[in-house]
Every structure is written in structure tokens, then in C-alpha cells.
Amino acid sequence: MKDLVVSKLRIWDSRSGAALVEDSSFTVKAGKCLAIVGESGSGKSLTCRAIMRLNKAGLRQSGDIWLGDIKLTALTEKEIRRIRGTKLCLILQNGMRAFDPSSTIGSSVRETLAWHYGWSRSEMIGKMAKAMTAVKLDDYLRILNSYPHQLSGGMLQRMMIALAIVLEPEVVIADEPTTALDTVSQFEVLQQFALLRERLGCTMVFVSHDLGCVKKLADEVLIMKNGVIVEKGAASDIFHAPRHDYTRYLVTAKTSVNQHFRRLMGGDSFVFH
Amino acid sequence: MKRYVLGKVVFAIPLLIIITFLAFGLNHLSPVEPAEAVLHAQGVPEITKELIAETREKLGMNDPFLFRYGSWLLDCLRLDFGSSYVTGLPVWSQLGPAFLNTLKLTLVSMAAIVGLSIALGVGSALREGRLLDKGIRGAAFLLTSMPPYWLATLMIWYFSVKLDLLPTSGMDAWQSYILPVAIITISYAGIYFRVIRSSMLGNLNEDYVLYARANGLLELLVTKHILRNSLQVAVSVFGMAIPVILGSTVVVENLFAWPGLGSLSVRAILSRDYPVIQAYVLILAVTFVFFNTLSDIVNAAMNPKARMDR
Numbered sequence: 001m002k003d004l005v006v007s008k009l010r011i012w013d014s015r016s017g018a019a020l021v022e023d024s025s026f027t028v029k030a031g032k033c034l035a036i037v038g039e040s041g042s043g044k045s046l047t048c049r050a051i052m053r054l055n056k057a058g059l060r061q062s063g064d065i066w067l068g069d070i071k072l073t074a075l076t077e078k079e080i081r082r083i084r085g086t087k088l089c090l091i092l093q094n095g096m097r098a099f100d101p102s103s104t105i106g107s108s109v110r111e112t113l114a115w116h117y118g119w120s121r122s123e124m125i126g127k128m129a130k131a132m133t134a135v136k137l138d139d140y141l142r143i144l145n146s147y148p149h150q151l152s153g154g155m156l157q158r159m160m161i162a163l164a165i166v167l168e169p170e171v172v173i174a175d176e177p178t179t180a181l182d183t184v185s186q187f188e189v190l191q192q193f194a195l196l197r198e199r200l201g202c203t204m205v206f207v208s209h210d211l212g213c214v215k216k217l218a219d220e221v222l223i224m225k226n227g228v229i230v231e232k233g234a235a236s237d238i239f240h241a242p243r244h245d246y247t248r249y250l251v252t253a254k255t256s257v258n259q260h261f262r263r264l265m266g267g268d269s270f271v272f273h
Numbered sequence: 274m275k276r277y278v279l280g281k282v283v284f285a286i287p288l289l290i291i292i293t294f295l296a297f298g299l300n301h302l303s304p305v306e307p308a309e310a311v312l313h314a315q316g317v318p319e320i321t322k323e324l325i326a327e328t329r330e331k332l333g334m335n336d337p338f339l340f341r342y343g344s345w346l347l348d349c350l351r352l353d354f355g356s357s358y359v360t361g362l363p364v365w366s367q368l369g370p371a372f373l374n375t376l377k378l379t380l381v382s383m384a385a386i387v388g389l390s391i392a393l394g395v396g397s398a399l400r401e402g403r404l405l406d407k408g409i410r411g412a413a414f415l416l417t418s419m420p421p422y423w424l425a426t427l428m429i430w431y432f433s434v435k436l437d438l439l440p441t442s443g444m445d446a447w448q449s450y451i452l453p454v455a456i457i458t459i460s461y462a463g464i465y466f467r468v469i470r471s472s473m474l475g476n477l478n479e480d481y482v483l484y485a486r487a488n489g490l491l492e493l494l495v496t497k498h499i500l501r502n503s504l505q506v507a508v509s510v511f512g513m514a515i516p517v518i519l520g521s522t523v524v525v526e527n528l529f530a531w532p533g534l535g536s537l538s539v540r541a542i543l544s545r546d547y548p549v550i551q552a553y554v555l556i557l558a559v560t561f562v563f564f565n566t567l568s569d570i571v572n573a574a575m576n577p578k579a580r581m582d583r
Contacts, residue, residue: 054486085489092487097480100498102505102576112488147577163488 001030002068004051004171004203009063011046011055011227020059021046021227028171028220033197033204035218035235037211037250043227044207048173051205052088053080067171086116089169093176095156099148105156106144109163116167131165132158134199135192154185161192165199172196173205178213190216211254215239223247277573277580281566292558293349297342299554300547308334310545314358345551354552359544364552367537372556374444375526375533379518381450382457387511389462394469394507395500401474409466417463425456425528442530453529457522461514468510472503505576512568516561 004027011021021043028034036044049055051065053072065072067087072080084090092098099108106128113124125144132140135158148156157177164172174193178186190213197204197217208214214221214235221238223231223246231244242248300307308328312320329335333344348355354364393413397406416424432452433441440449476482476499485495523535534553541549573580 049483052487054483081489081491083489084487088487090484090487092480092484094480098484100481100485100502101578102501103498108485111494112485112490115490115494149578160484167488 001201001203002070002170003030003066004028004205005064005066006047006051007064007066009047009050009061009065011043011050011059011061014058014060019227021050024063024224024227024229026222026229026232028203028205030203031197031201032219033206033217035206035208035214035221036224037208037214037221038224039209041226042224044224045175046227047224048090048175048205048207051171051173052084052090054084054090085112085167085169087170089164089167089172091157091160091164091172091174091177094180095153095160096148096180098156098160101148104145104147105151105159109144109159112163113166127166128162131162134165134195135159135162136188137162152185154181154189157181157185157189158192161189161196164196168200169202171203171205172200173207175207176209177206178208178210186213193217211239211250223250274573274580278570281569285562285566288562289559292562293346293555294342296551296554296558297345300551301338305545307547308332310547311358314544314546349552349555354555355548357541357549358546364548368534368549368552368556371532371534371537374531375519375522375535378450378453378457378522378525378531378533379515382454382461382518383511383515385454385458386462386465386514389458390465390469390507390511391500391504393462393466394473394503395496397466398470398473398477398503399496413463413466416459421456421460422524422528424459425452425525428452428455429528442528444531449529453525453531456525456528457518461518465507465510465514469503469507472506473499476502501575505572505579508572508575509568512564512571513561515564516557519560520557 006027007025009021009024010019012019024043024047026034036047038044046055046059050061051072053061055061061073063073067083070083070087072083072088075083099105106125109128110121110124113119113127119127128144129140132138132143137143137155137158143151143155143159151159160177177193178189181189193204193206194217196202204217206214206217218235221231221233221235222229223238223244225246231238231242231247233243238247239251242251306325308325309320311328311332312324317324333341345355352365352369354368356363357367360367393409397409400406429441429452432439439451440446443449479502482495482499485498486492519534521535522531522533523539525531526533526535527539534556537549538553540546541553
């Protein structure tokens, strides 16, 4: 396992020249989970995509990104393509839109696996079946033969996790994977992420604006605002002793919303079961 | 899928019945007395009331409307559209060959339109904002803004007269197809490639494209997925283009002396040759329904959602 090191990452719009992410440096230790927290437009997703070099054509980036001793920013397009999927795996926010609507889930998945590993059809189905059972997608044959619109967002999210299990990447980058889900699916998907880490021992970058999710998964937290990292540190420190005003604001906002919710639901006597 | 196809075909039947009714009925709303039109067309010098009454009786125009519609419809099913008022020949003997000639021209043009629209649409979408995209859009704008008759005249002058490479008119060999097909293709592909371009651009920003790239798929495979989803919009447009071209080749057919439907229909309309007009309207309407149904079916074969939503 290798560390993921981002050093002096800068992302800007090539037309207007406006900087979207400014001088961003951080390290994710091998096997650890880093959460990037911030409101929309703070540059979280751009940072993730910059690691995979997948930002849109109009955006430019500078700075170095290392995965162990591989300098990702210096690879050719062909070399980085080999790394995408096998060493770096992206999991997206909206499962409903992450798969080609005109292909079955099975054919999308097979395409990826065939390209990287050249496995036979039965080999692929065997491996996918195992991974899908692990993420509680038991009826795997039906799901593989379904089109995206026939499945729920939570199922497709778990499908992406199952694919990651089969691909066995070193780093999993999850871009707001729970935002588009209802509370029950959120809980299930979070559990699957925890299991994914246990199973693969992979390094993880987890983008979210939900501090509840972050608390459950992250070892370290990075707070971003307007394209700048305002605070980074161990998760426990951030939650218990935030140093920056903005972090304090995020943490207290979360607490006060929780309190308000409790009051609405019948005072402090109300307990979750 | 089978059920979908069956449903579409069954739905077309009442549509066709309404169309035949309208094609037959509309002619009877015309203020001109048909018997008089027949006599005019035959060049009878003096038209008297007795002559009109006699002709009406001969053509069966005194029978009840629905009875006449019924027997006309039955005849139509046997491709018997009656006889032309002008020439006295059976309508199908004129309309049949003309329809085939125009259909040939249309299908060859359609193949060129589809090929060119996809190539230009994909090319300009993948190079959005760059030189290739700007070049294609500029050239298409220039060519489609020229009226076809003018462009055709220029091309006849250059390729047929000056360079003497292609025939100026007629329908003798495969070379005769080149100029008319080029004219039709330019005016349609110049518009349709934009449908594909904008649909491709919309799909390029979809999450599934990002996810496919994040999984390390080759750009060629990613483009295949984008194209497949983008073409779904275009299939309906292409499907409807066939009957539209079929019905609007008048200008091109006249310029290239193409013995097709366009010239025939204009002649029929000018001489109020009702049986020919009726058959012409009917044939075009049926091809409309046919290609519309066909494009729905092709679309459903490509798009699983359309197939299930019905």
C-alpha cells in the first residue's frame, strides 16, 4: 500500500484564469481514510477529479500528485488510463446516472473488467457474483441483466462498490456517495464503505458535506472553503476542538440542527432506536 | 419488444383509415364541380348542364358519399386508384414508376444524409470550440443558407458543363444520382448534424461518461456509448425525414428532369386531376405512417426505457 501525496495543487479555468483550487497540499497515509468536507463550490470534487486527471477540458491544473513512487501528474494519457480503475477507483454521487442508460449493468461492468483483465465471461460473472453478495446485492443475475432505470439509487451505489471490490484498487475516491440517497440507503452504503476498507485495506478519499457520515468513516478531515484548505487534522480533533472559525461553524451548525430536530420530535426524551 | 412492435402496428391501422377518409373527403370539399373538371381536362369545348349530369352519372358521383368512399378504399387496396381525368390511363401506371424513382432518390440521399450527419456531428462535438468544429459549422451554415435551386444550378454549370464529369439531367446511370443526391444531402445534413452535435454535447457531460473514463475505458469505447445514447434523438428525426424528402423533391426533380413524384404531382394539381392527387396524398401519408412507426421501433430497440414506458 502506498501514500497518496498531493502537493501544491492548483486548478484554474483556462478561459477566465479564475483559480478554483488554490495551493492545496495534503497526504493520505496508506490505508487511511481522508474526508474532504466543505459546502458546494468549495473545490472538493475538483480536487478528487484532479487526482484522477479527469477534470473537464476547460480546466487546467498544476502541482504534483504522487501515488507511492508513481508521479500521477507526469504520466502520459495512456499510462494514467491503465491506472484508472485498477489503482484509482472513483465512486460517484448519483448511481442512477453513473451507468450508461442504454446498456445493462452487466455489459457496462463486463466492458471495464474485460478491458483491464481480459477475463472470460464466466470468470467475470463468478467474481462479480461474489462481490455483489458481499454488498448485499443477492439477486446478482437479475441485477446484471437490468438497465439502470430498473434499479434504485442505493443498489447502483452498491454496484459501484462491488465493482471496486473486484478491481481491488489501492485508492478509492468517493465523491459524495451518500448525498443522493435516503437515510436508510445512506446507512447501508456507509456500512459498505467501512467493509470495503476492511476488505481491501485501501486508502480512501471521501468527499462529503455530511459530518455525520464523515465521523463514522474518516481518520483525518480536511475542511475546504472557496478552493482553499482552511483546516486539516485528525477527525477527533476536528470534531472536538475545531480551530478555524469556519470549522467551528460547520460543527456547531450540525449540533444545533440536531437539537432542533430532537425538540421537534418530542424533546430530549426522544431516543433513536 | 414483440408487444411494443405489435402495439405500434395495431395503432397505425386506425390512423391509416382516418388518412384515407381525409384524402377522399378533402377533394370533395373543393368548390370546383369534379365533373366539370373532368370535362375541362379532356378539353371539351362547350360544357353544358346535360353533359355535366351525364358525366356525373358515368363517374358514379351520384351514389351516396360513404358508398363511394367504401368502393374507392377497396379499389385502393388493390392498387387501383382509378383512371386519370387527363390521360384516361390508370393512375397507378403513372404514379407507380414515378413513386419508385423518387423513392430511389430519397433512399440514396437518406443514406448519405445519415452518414454525413453522424460523421460531422461526432467530429464537431468531440472538437467543440476548436477549428474543426468552427469549420464544419461555418461551412454548413454557408451551404444550407444557399437556396437549393441556385446551388443546383451552380453545380450543374461547374461539374456537368465546365468539367463535363456528370450528366446534367435524367436518370440514366449511377452518375445521374450524384448531383441531385448532393443537393438534397447538403440541405438536410447541414441541419441534422446539429441535432447529433448538441445531443452528443449533452451526453458528454453525463456522469456515466465520467464513470466510464474513471474506470479507465478507452476513449473510443466511451465515444461509442455517447454516440449510442445521442443517436436515439436522431433516429426519430431521420425517420421522419424520409417522407419529408419524398414529398419535397419537386424543385430538385424539376432541375434535373428526374421522372419522379414531384413533377407528376405538380402537373396533377395544376390540371385538377383528382384521382392522381388523391392517390398521391394517400401514398405520401402511408409512407409517413410507415416510417414513423419504423423509427419508433428502431428507437425502442436502441433505448430500453422507451421500450418499457409505452
